[in-house]
Amino acid sequence: MGYQELTLKLPPDYSAAQLRQEIAKQLRLKEFSLQIDNQSLDARKKANIHWLVRVTVLSPELKGPTPAIPPPLAVPYRPRQKKVVVAGSGPAGFFAALVLQQAGFPTTLIERGSEVRKRAAGIRAFESTGVFNPVSNYAFGEGGAGTFSDGKLTSRTKNISREKQFILSSYIAAGAPPEINYLAHPHLGSDNLPRMVKKLRATFLRLGGTMLFETMLQDLRIDNGTVRAAITSKGELAADHFIMAPGHSAHETLRMLIRRGVRFRTKNFAIGCRVEHPQAIINLAQWGRERLPGVKAAEYRLTSRGDGELPVYTFCMCPGGVVVPATAYAHTNIVNGMSLYNRDGRFANAACVAGVNLDRLLGRETTALEALDWLGALEEKFYQYANGFQAPFCGIADFINQQETARLVESTYPLGLVPAPLWEMLPQGVSRAIRAGLADFSRKIKGFETGIILGLESKTSSPLQVLREKDNRCTGFANLYMVGEGSGYAGGIISSGTNGIKTAIRIIDQQQPS
Secondary structure: OEEEEEEEEEOOOOOHHHHHHHHHHHHOOOOOEEEEEEEEEEOOOHHHOEEEEEEEEEEOOOOOOOOOOOOOOOOOOOOOOOOEEEEOOOHHHHHHHHHHHHOOOOEEEEOOOOOHHHHHHHHHHHHHHOOOOOOOOOOOOOOOHHHHOOOEOOOOOOOOHHHHHHHHHHHHHOOOOHHHHOEOOOEOOOOOHHHHHHHHHHHHHHOOOEEEOOOOEEEEEEEOOEEEEEEEOOEEEEOOEEEEOOOOOOHHHHHHHHHOOOOEEEOOEEEEEEEEEEHHHHHHHHHOOOOOOOOOOOOOOOEEOOOOOOOEEEEEEEOOOEEEEOOOOOOOOOEEEEOOOOOOOOEEEEEEEEEEOHHHHHOOOOOHHHHHHHHHHHHHHHHHHHOOOOEEEEEHHHHHHOOOOOOOOOOOOOOOEEEOOHHHHOOHHHHHHHHHHHHHHHHHOOOHHHOEEEEEEOOOOOOEEEOEOOOOEEOOOOOEEEOOHHHOOOOOHHHHHHHHHHHHHHHHHHOOOO
């Protein structure tokens, strides 16, 4: 039994039979099995759009050895006495807790928000009434912010093959399609993720873990650099190891950690707005046609040097998606985007943001607390302008030209729009860069300037980064760890989940018998 790797060009709507036929033709084989390793769409030439499909073919008709299979993530189990408390049930916190519980550590996972079913109901109520629910919203609750944000599984982080495969296998076991193993841009869909999150929770509980919802981490009891207990809204939880995975929206948790001596530095992050277009415009620009059988919807990823001062780029593009009110607190107003698995909605949206160094933007050195204050004030500014949760908006062309938008527009945003001079509401340097970036994007994608730009997009990444050691312990602490987006070292499901898993493995390694 030998094998051969092969890259094929196949039509967008190819079938499994066509794939096998092409392999048999190129390798002249009759008996074989195959595994798809990667599949990406090549749309550089609109007259010849095709999939590039890389496969591994095994056959007794091929000479040589069988392919080497990378070893999976090893999680050694044995009963252990050391207890762990994990705060935050997003990918970083959940996968850290899952691995530790699987290894035999009695692990308690606390989450300030609701379990996913109650959370979804709270979000529906918010979108229909405009009444914000602090424990059931897009920012907080089971699964973290990513539960209702398309479920993209891309990551540029290197050397994470074992951890990434553990995460993908966990999602597949919870009902995700096997295609996430090989698609170049895999996603789970915000309609599927809640069911998967619920099944993942069941796995954690079946292993013996404890999960506490609507349980706010309020403080830490610390003795000479060692955390003794997490003080929560439902009482104290004593443990031997504590993992903080709050996400970067949890400003009061970050403030508490700073107050307790956890050291943070400010880092580059991004702010801006979200752009929205009819999906047909994007399809025409990218494919030269409104529909492409075999492909859900066209995507884009754009970058620009903006005005030469700040980089501008699109982020978290949601084909066939909707813009949602992703506010984390009652008196702030921010937006985000999400897509369902089929990506068959009429509109597309993406964040359009400028990379920011706050020290340079403000012309002075800023502390971690000042960065949180500055960002919170900007989010409150948008709330005050709208006097609620309507999304301030204007046309993209109007933003570029700094003129009011008088026309009626259609949008997927559920709580309504209010015309606004967004170019004045954003910091001057950010506004100038985004205007130049939007003009550049309008030259790259035909019709881009006809869309709208709305809301404040302020959660692409954290403005802070915790100081931590190689084992992800917070500097100066014996048993306090910080992971995920709130730590400033990760972004998205895969890199955050990996961050949590690596931390769990380091705790396990500390407890291995000599």
